[in-house]
Amino acid sequence: TQLLEQSPQFLSIQEGENLTVYCNSSSVFSSLQWYRQEPGEGPVLLVTVVTGGEVKKLKRLTFQFGDARKDSSLHITAAQPGDTGLYLCAGVWGINDYKLSFGAGTTVTVRA
Amino acid sequence: DVKVTQSSRYLVKRTGEKVFLECVQDMDHENMFWYRQDPGLGLRLIYFSYDVKMKEKGDIPEGYSVSREKKERFSLILESASTNQTSMYLCASSLLADSSYNEQFFGPGTRLTVL
Numbered sequence: 001t002q003l004l005e006q007s008p009q010f011l012s013i014q015e016g017e018n019l020t021v022y023c024n025s026s027s028v029f030s031s032l033q034w035y036r037q038e039p040g041e042g043p044v045l046l047v048t049v050v051t052g053g054e055v056k057k058l059k060r061l062t063f064q065f066g067d068a069r070k071d072s073s074l075h076i077t078a079a080q081p082g083d084t085g086l087y088l089c090a091g092v093w094g095i096n097d098y099k100l101s102f103g104a105g106t107t108v109t110v111r112a
Numbered sequence: 113d114v115k116v117t118q119s120s121r122y123l124v125k126r127t128g129e130k131v132f133l134e135c136v137q138d139m140d141h142e143n144m145f146w147y148r149q150d151p152g153l154g155l156r157l158i159y160f161s162y163d164v165k166m167k168e169k170g171d172i173p174e175g176y177s178v179s180r181e182k183k184e185r186f187s188l189i190l191e192s193a194s195t196n197q198t199s200m201y202l203c204a205s206s207l208l209a210d211s212s213y214n215e216q217f218f219g220p221g222t223r224l225t226v227l
Contacts, residue, residue: 006154009152033215040220040221041218042116042202042204042218042219042220042221043155043202043216043218044218045215045216048215088154088155090155090216099157099160100155100157101157102147102154102155104152104153104154105154
């Protein structure tokens, strides 16, 4: 099993503040996905990054894939209470691999 | 919209019982997956299936089996439930064999408690 580490495990911030969540591995990903899970629901895909150095933006969310494709970050600008949830990164190791290896997740709480 | 449904949101069973968790997807996806989710451990893959009647073990298959008789349905079976199988169980499906951009669609989960 490939190890994929997320940090921090918990994050509690005030509305309007910024936050960053990290996802790291010692192995190279062929691609990496970020999911958000709200209480009582299954995870929902936010973004997939494939190319080293790639940056993708989704409104106030910015996703970055490391140049070496071993790490990724999720940055939220001016967080809102609706951003509260469990953020999961999931790595794909092989080109033809349809399995995902998930990190343990970061629980984000945005206080109004 | 892709919909993945799971037969129960909450389930309480006794130690030693045989437990069936059912999952149905309505988008003709090839791949289906069963995960369990525990605090601090993320999602761990139990079994997956890439075609009808085909299955492969994931990272933690011990104590579980699966069945995929129809493309849309993937069942997880706990042959003899134990307390350490108390967990949230998530089913997912995906379309493509090449997962570079392969989104997994998840059901809402079944919270299983084994007493």
